[in-house]
Amino acid sequence: DIQMTQxxxxxxxxxxxxxxxxxxxxxxIKNYLNWYQQRPGKAPQLLIYDASFxxxxxxxxxxxxxxxxxxTLTINSLQPEDFATYYCQQYGDLVCSFGQGTKLEIK
Amino acid sequence: xxxxxxxxxxxxxxxxxxxxxxxxxGFTFSNYAMHWVRQAPGKGLEWVALIWYDGSNKKYVDSVxxxxxxxxxxxxxxxxxxxxSLRVEDTAVYYCVRDPxxxxxxxxxxxxxxxxxxxxxxxxx
Numbered sequence: 001d002i003q004m005t006q007x008x009x010x011x012x013x014x015x016x017x018x019x020x021x022x023x024x025x026x027x028x029i030k031n032y033l034n035w036y037q038q039r040p041g042k043a044p045q046l047l048i049y050d051a052s053f054x055x056x057x058x059x060x061x062x063x064x065x066x067x068x069x070x071x072t073l074t075i076n077s078l079q080p081e082d083f084a085t086y087y088c089q090q091y092g093d094l095v096c097s098f099g100q101g102t103k104l105e106i107k
Numbered sequence: 108x109x110x111x112x113x114x115x116x117x118x119x120x121x122x123x124x125x126x127x128x129x130x131x132x133g134f135t136f137s138n139y140a141m142h143w144v145r146q147a148p149g150k151g152l153e154w155v156a157l158i159w160y161d162g163s164n165k166k167y168v169d170s171v172x173x174x175x176x177x178x179x180x181x182x183x184x185x186x187x188x189x190x191x192s193l194r195v196e197d198t199a200v201y202y203c204v205r206d207p208x209x210x211x212x213x214x215x216x217x218x219x220x221x222x223x224x225x226x227x228x229x230x231x232x
Contacts, residue, residue, distance in 0.1 A: 055218075095167075096154040
């Protein structure tokens with residue numbers, strides 16, 4: 001099974017900052033990688049699919065990059081509503097799995 | 108609007124069974140693959156199961172294989188998760204999730220683009 005390792009597990013930042021979250025796969029998954037945001041008490045929302053494609057309706061300050069085993073989610077100019085938990089998710093072998101999550105908190 | 112509504116959660120003893128349902132609306136259900144994803148209290152997301160748009164293919168996380176069965180009835184616009192031999196560690200919020208899955212000759216591409224609000228399953232004696 002493919003394992004996903006996200007880092008950091010938590011992160012403190014301020015409104016207006018630029019932050020980067022990384023996700024590493026245990027084997028080559030090409031670009032079969034999605035990113036989700038989950039606000040407290042809410043269902044997750046899709047942000048980025050296939051590593052770098054912005055889901056419709058998601059602000060352009062979110063971007064994704066990477067392929068193979070190493071992937072990055074970048075959020076430019078953090079807004080108050082961006083403080084949430086972020087998950088990567090792979091589907092490299094038709095069986096999905098999520099990273100353990102990164103909690104983004106206000107500094 | 109596009110919506111997924113889960114039902115069927117509750118409190119159940121270890122070893123017993125429960126069936127979750129998901130009612131989609133606002134889109135053509137039979138055009139989409141569907142997932143169940145769960146989240147234990149205070150924990151991260153765990154993918155549970157996937158079913159192709161026509162039910163022809165199903166996948167499961169190892170921890171539920173042989174105990175859980177995902178199914179769908181496109182004529183009734185419903186998705187199900189039959190959970191047998193429940194364990195304490197199955198306690199979680201269970202989300203029904205839509206996927207506009209598309210496949211080429213060489214690969215399939217998944218993305219979970221619409222999520223329900225979840226139904227809570229508690230396994231406890």
